[in-house]
Amino acid sequence: MPGDLLDGDKLRPGAGTYVSDGKIYAALLGIKTVKSNYINIIPMGGRYIPCVGDSVIGEVEDIGPSNWLIDINAPHPAPLHVNEVPWRVEFGDTARYMNVGDVILAKILMVDETMRFQVTLKDQGLRKLQDGQIVEISPSKVPRVIGKSGSMIQMIKGYTNCRIFVGQNGRIWLDGEVDDIMHAIKAIQMIEQDAHSFGLTERVKEYLESVTQQTAAGSE
Amino acid sequence: MSGTPSDIKLIDENGIRIDGRKVDEMRPLKIEAGVLKRADGSAYLEWGKNKVIAAVYGPRECHPRHMQNPAKAIVQCKYNMMSFSVSDRKRPGPDRRSIEISKIISEALEYVVFTENFPRTSIDVYIEVLQANAGTRVAGLTAASVALADAGIPMKDLVPAVAVGKAEGQIVLDLNKEEDNYGSADLPIAMIPRTGEVLLMQMDGHMTMEEVDLALGYAKKACQEIYEVQKDALRRRYAVAGGAAGDDDSSDEEA
Amino acid sequence: MGEEVISQIKRGHIHKLLTMGRRVDGRGAEEYRPIVVETGLIESAQGSARVKVGGTEVVVGVKMDVGSPFADTPDRGVLTTNAELIPLASPTFESGPPDPAAIELARVIDRGIRESEMIDLQKLCIKHGEEVWINFVDIYVIDYDGNLFDACFYGAVAALRNTVVPAAEHGKGDDYPMPLRHFPIQTTAVKIENSILFDPALDEEKVADARLTVTTDENGDLRAMQKGLTGAFTLDEVKSIMSASLRLSKDLREIIG
Helix, strand or coil: CCCCECCCCCCEECCCEEEECCEEEECCCEEEEEECCEEEEEECCCCCCCCCCCEEEEEEEEECCCEEEEECCCCCCEEEEHHHCCCCCCCCCHHHCCCCCCEEEEEEEEECCCCCEEEECCCCCCEEECCCEEEECCHHHHHHHHCHHHHHHHHHHHHHCCEEEECCCCEEEEECCHHHHHHHHHHHHHHHHCCCCCCHHHHHHHHHHHHHHHHHHHCC | CCCCCCCCCCECCCCCECCCCCCCCCCCEEEEECCCCCCCEEEEEEECCEEEEEEEEEEEECCCHHHCECCECEEEEEEEECCCCCCCCCCCCCCHHHHHHHHHHHHHHHHHECHHHCCCEEEEEEEEEEECCCCHHHHHHHHHHHHHHHCCCCECCCCCEEEEEEECCEEEECCCHHHHHHCCEEEEEEECCCCCCEEEECCEECCCHHHHHHHHHHHHHHHHHHHHHHHHHHHHHCHHHCCCCCCCCCCCCCC | CCCCCCCHHHHHHHHHHHHCCCCCCCCCCCCCCCEEEEECCCCCCCEEEEEEECCEEEEEEEEEEEECCCCCCCCCCEEEEEEEECCCCCCCCCCCCCCHHHHHHHHHHHHHHHHCCCECHHHHEEECCCEEEEEEEEEEEEECCCCHHHHHHHHHHHHHHCCEECCHHHCCCCCEECCECCCCEEEEEEEECCEEEECCCHHHHHHCCEEEEEEECCCCCEEEEEEECCCCCCHHHHHHHHHHHHHHHHHHHHHHC
């Protein structure tokens, strides 16, 4: 909790902490962890703050002659320049390729000290997304949805046969059969709700087993 | 501060106040964190008959644009009383009083928020008073810092606040409406218990230096008490999570 | 009220589900989200209510004062309804005086209450042509997750049913409950392509083509309507919404009352 003294003897202050009079205090509501001599607070909530290399799901919110403005669920929108897309776009021709409301899987290219960001579509797997559905969760819960080494998200994909992309910015894209999408969304919402409780993986698994069997039985 | 009308006795001969409290006793305080769906962080507070909701949005794009600071976030608080929160209906919209209160609360909160982490943004704090019964600015500030923590905003500490004052010649903690109306001094104050830093203070009325000293002593003790209620609210917000700290060390791998 | 953009993907998903007769949150077309009503929470008001419809939440207070009647209704109390879309409730609400959206909302609520003759305004006359009771119904939206029209209406109706006329305080005899004649219920439906959905959730509202609000009384008669948004209804659609509204009003009246 903000202001809590962290008993960090011989440890160094990490993310979500601050130092006052030589002692380390928490700056966030979250969970204390220690990793390679650094004491960190993993936040329980909060907005998405971009880091270079993050994969994010963005929405085109405005179009200029040589760029698109992408809402990435961060404090400021991020420009996507025509040089950063896999197509050759003539000046003023941007709307032919992507329009307001279109959704992309992008990567954070640059972040500067005044929180100006840029995104790119020039990397493997990055593209405009079509069909399916988008759900939004708190960005702080993204690691839980992905799970240890991707175990949680693999399990959801396995049971539902959905294609899923999890953006670090808390937006998740899913595509598949309508019922499967609905089940996957329900599972993701379960994870978001109880992100920090014991036995979560088991409960999600139970749920997915019950609904996928149900549909299998229903289709016979 | 008007004089005591002869028919109202704020403190009886046994030192008991109109609402049954002793001079250094606070009204019951309840706080609940995370009460709103849309806001990034929120808190609902009941303090005696005061009922207050606080919500936080941000860090987000700063409006109006010219207020943007390239080096840090600004904290913009708007304190408002709902029209039916007071005995005579208040016309909706800001008045001079609420604009002043909004300003001093914004300033108090800006001190604890690590604003340099979020250049060019605004952290917007909204305080709505549903029912008012003296001390709404300190109630609002107390709720607002819980809402900020709930919103995951990095901050030095929570900010508890309380009003102390004087009624019937005695120093009293946490003025009620009658004491506020007919008492002889009012001193709202916000203080971080750990450091003793004073982030908000106003005073009106008439007190001796010694009386102020006693009042500040009461306030300091009360802020510690309020601070515990604030922390308890945040703890309960994740009660389901109950001590499940880092049960598996989840990685940030991309799916 | 600022515009919230909705992505092509969410729009497409809503449309696709509707072609299968389904909604994003799994509800039926005429199914309301859970409604929670709490009354009497504000002691400083003569009547009050806090109502949740799904994730949407409103607080309503009724304040009464003694004042002069309008010249054309010298024997009737006065009803004033106001709605505040405060920025606490949504990232798209901005501070400032009520905008057209808030004014339309307040006027639709006002019309439903006034035209249904819910309040017996004649019983709120103290002295013909001189003194009457003035009712201020102030609605504050504190969480906006779709269908403000109905949430605000239920809040206003619940608060008015909870109101006590503060006669003693004003030296006008003993306090008495708000004189009520009728119990109106309002429903709101939106049209998305060819589907009609009641109690639209936020995402549904964002893609809605047209909106129809219908107020009926306990006798099953129509008392007020408001069509909104840039789309159009066919007459058959209007009729079917009206009869569905009447069907739904019975259960809703139980919940609000």
